[in-house]
Amino acid sequence: xxxxxxxxxxxxxxxxxxxxxxxxxxxxxxxxxxxxxxxxxxxxxxxxxxxxxxxxxxxxxxxxxxxxxxxxxxxxxxxxxxxxxxxxxxxxxxxxxxxxxxxxxxxxxxxxxxxxxxxxxxxxxxxxxxxxxxxxxxxxxxxxxxxxxxxxxxxxxxxxxxxxxxxxxxxxxxxxxxxxxxxxxxxxxxxxxxxxxxxxxxxxxxxxxxxxxxxxxxxxxxxxxxxxxxxxxxxxxxxxxxxxxxxxxxxxxxxxxxxxxxxxxxxxxxxxxxxxxxxxxxxxxxxxxxxxxxxxxxxxxxxxxxxxxxxxxxxxxxxxxxxxxxxxxxxxxxxxxxxxxxxxxxxxxxxxxxxxxxxxxxxxxxxxxxxxxxxxxxxxxxxxxxxxxx
Numbered sequence: 001x002x003x004x005x006x007x008x009x010x011x012x013x014x015x016x017x018x019x020x021x022x023x024x025x026x027x028x029x030x031x032x033x034x035x036x037x038x039x040x041x042x043x044x045x046x047x048x049x050x051x052x053x054x055x056x057x058x059x060x061x062x063x064x065x066x067x068x069x070x071x072x073x074x075x076x077x078x079x080x081x082x083x084x085x086x087x088x089x090x091x092x093x094x095x096x097x098x099x100x101x102x103x104x105x106x107x108x109x110x111x112x113x114x115x116x117x118x119x120x121x122x123x124x125x126x127x128x129x130x131x132x133x134x135x136x137x138x139x140x141x142x143x144x145x146x147x148x149x150x151x152x153x154x155x156x157x158x159x160x161x162x163x164x165x166x167x168x169x170x171x172x173x174x175x176x177x178x179x180x181x182x183x184x185x186x187x188x189x190x191x192x193x194x195x196x197x198x199x200x201x202x203x204x205x206x207x208x209x210x211x212x213x214x215x216x217x218x219x220x221x222x223x224x225x226x227x228x229x230x231x232x233x234x235x236x237x238x239x240x241x242x243x244x245x246x247x248x249x250x251x252x253x254x255x256x257x258x259x260x261x262x263x264x265x266x267x268x269x270x271x272x273x274x275x276x277x278x279x280x281x282x283x284x285x286x287x288x289x290x291x292x293x294x295x296x297x298x299x300x301x302x303x304x305x306x307x308x309x310x311x312x313x314x315x316x317x318x319x320x321x322x323x324x325x326x327x328x329x330x331x332x333x334x335x336x337x338x339x340x341x342x343x344x345x346x347x348x349x350x351x352x353x354x355x356x357x358x359x360x361x362x363x364x365x366x367x368x369x370x371x372x373x374x375x376x377x378x379x380x381x382x383x384x385x386x387x388x389x390x
Contacts, residue, residue: 062077077094084136087385088148095115160178176206178211187258200218228286285312286313290341296347304320352373
């Protein structure tokens with residue numbers, strides 16, 4: 001080592017010794033009652049009626065939880081792309097039907113229902129499935145029974161079917177083939193029902209690992225005027241409400257033998273000519289990924305509407321039409337500042353509308369006044385789920 005290098009090393013050693021001595025002196029002067037810092041885990045409340053959940057789709061790593069009253073984010077449930085989320089009616093868990101691969105986008109495929117604690121958002125368990133269909137933004141591909149004890153997961157391998165999961169025992173119990181049918185709804189005390197490509201509704205009476213399947217008479221034209229798959233189900237009334245591409249509104253009473261009421265036109269309910277399937281005919285039509293929501297206590301239906309031709313059912317809505325389903329009348333129309341693609345409504349005495357569009361901004365609107373209460377940036381742009389505790 002050169003003389004100059006030795007000098008530099010000696011100076012560095014002296015400086016370090018002085019620094020270490022100062023640190024030790026400061027530690028000696030510190031109070032003796034200091035306790036080490038402990039980490040903790042923050043918790044949130046169980047799902048509340050004013051909360052809404054926005055699927056981040058391809059842009060975000062999960063489903064964001066927002067409080068509609070404050071506009072504040074409460075947390076996030078991890079949901080992978082093309083996953084489906086459902087909320088435990090008893091408020092204890094969030095369920096996610098998802099698919100992963102051992103090497104990211106390849107390797108061993110794993111299909112499962114993942115269970116998260118609703119207070120900590122920690123993983124509780126994973127329930128393996130034999131398969132599930134890989135398609136996103138379809139709220140009725142994964143549903144939970146009204147009592148929260150059973151989950152139904154839509155699959156397509158090699159034919160259309162439903163996987164049944166016991167949520168109490170946290171295990172898969174059966175796979176039931178259901179050719180030509182999809183878009184599920186609970187059928188309390190029976191099993192589940194689904195819409196079919198022949199225009200009928202199938203009902204599956206689940207008995208152990210088997211299912212007895214019956215069908216209603218066809219009531220809609222699945223080829224020329226299909227039903228939007230993100231329809232509404234009322235747990236209290238055991239009633240489903242459907243909307244077709246031309247604007248026909250159906251209600252069905254769900255039971256072992258479901259009954260479907262005659263439809264009515266949302267356009268006629270607003271005093272204009274009904275929607276048609278003719279090409280080049282421009283009219284007000286429903287559209288969007290999740291174009292409708294129903295406030296169950298009042299029977300008010302909220303529909304995203306746009307001006308366009310038939311087969312423009314993916315167009316975002318420029319207005320919201322409020323429909324009194326029992327009276328078959330449009331009672332209010334809201335003009336939107338920006339087109340919206342998804343809509344939901346809180347099941348509260350003073351309902352709030354939740355919407356989002358292609359910009360990924362979430363809106364919270366007071367139904368009574370039409371006032372915009374909150375605009376939440378970067379909230380996510382896919383389907384919206386509401387909290388509806390028992």
